[in-house]
Amino acid sequence: MKKINLELYKKMFLIRVCEERIKEEYPKDEMKTPAHLCIGEEAIAVGVCQALGEKDNLFATYRNHGIYLARTNDTDKFFAELFGKASGTAHGKAGSMHIFSPEHGFLGASAVVASTIPVAVGASFALRYKKKAGVTVSFFGDGAIDEGVFWECLNIACLKKLPIIFVCEDNDLAIHAKKSDRHGFKSFAEIVEKYNCHVLTNQTTDVEKIYELTQKAISLIHKTKKPVFMHLRYYRYLEHVGINYDFHFGYRSEEEYKKWLRIDPIKLQRKKLLRSGFSEEVIDKIESEILRKIDKSVKKARDESYPEENELRKDVYA
Secondary structure, X not given: OHHHHHHHHHHHHHHHHHHHXXXXXXXXXXXXXXXEOOOOOXXXXXXXXXXXXXXXXXXXXXXXXXXXXXXXXXXXXXXXXXXXXXXXXXXXXXXXXXXXXHHHOEEEEOOOOOOOHHHHHHHHHHHHHOOOOOOEEEEEEHHHHHOHHHHHHHHHHHHHOOOEEEEEEEOOEEOOEEHHHHOOOOOHHHHHOOOXXXXXXXXXXXXXHHHHHHHHHHHHHHHHOOOEEEEEEOOOOOOOOEOOOOHHHOOOOHHHHHHXXXXXXXXXXXXXXXXXXXXXXXXXXXXXXXXXXXXXXXXXXXXXXXXXXXXXXXXXXX
16 A cells, blocks of 8 residues: 555645646746646545546546546646647647546546536446446536536436446535535435435545545446445635635635645645655655656647647547
8 A cells, every 4th residue: 555655645746736837837828728726636536546447437527637647647748738739638729628538548528517427427338338347437526416417317327327436526616606505405415325326425635545435436336236426525725717716705714725724635645655654855856756747848838839720620520
C-alpha cells in the first residue's frame, strides 16, 4: 500500500499544481476557454481512477481536469487544449469543458449538466451486450440529481443490471444553490437505495479510502451484476467557473472553507507519506519534478501552432 499511496499523492499533487498554474496563467488572456477548476476535489478523481483497469471507461462533467490528469498523467495535450492549440486533446477546438482521451478510456465530457450520464449508460450497455470485460464510470455533480435523465438512467441501469458506477461528486452546490434550497427530501442516497443497485457513501477526503471504496464497487459489480451508486463529498475551493474565491457573494462562508481546508486531501496524503517513512527530501524531489514537467508543458503549449482555418468544420459530426 505504501507504493500505491505514493502514486495517489503524485497524481493529486499533479492535479493541484496544474490547476494553480491555470490560476496563474488565466489572467493573461491566452487561454480562450472558460475554466471550472477542481481544487479541493482531487481525492475523488484520483481515488476512483486509480482503481480502474485499462479496459474500463469513464465520462465526466465540465469540471474534468482532475479526471483527465488522473487517468492519463498527460500535461502536454492538456495545456495545449487550454491554450487552443492544434496539438491539444481536441486540436484546440473544445477547450477546458470537453477534455477527453479515448485511448485511455476517457470517452467524453460535456458542459451540459447530466448530459454524459445517458451516454455512459449506453457505453455500459455496449460492454454487457458485447460480453466485454470492464466497467463504465459516470462522474457528475449533485446538481445532476435534479435532472430527470439521471433517474431514467439509474432505472435502466438497474433494470438491465449494467456494469456501471455512478459517481456523485457532491459539493452541496448546483452553481450557487445549496441542496437545502433545491430538494424536498433529506437524502438522495436513501432514495437511490430503493433501486436494485448498491449504494456506497463516504464523507472522506482521504484518497486511499476512496480508492478502496472504488475497488469494492468494482468487486460488487462483478459478483452481483448490479450497478453501483457512489456518493462522495468534497468542497469546491474556488467559484463555480473562474479562478477566484467567492465568499463575498453570500451563499457560503470563508469559515466553511477553512473547515474543509483542515482536511485538504493533498495535505492529508502528504502527512501519510511522511508517517509511512518517506522523507521530506524524497517528497520535495517528486514535487519539483512534477513542477518542472508542468513548466515544460506550458512553454510547449505557448509555442505550438493554432489549428488551421480548414479545421473549423472538421469533427463536427461523428
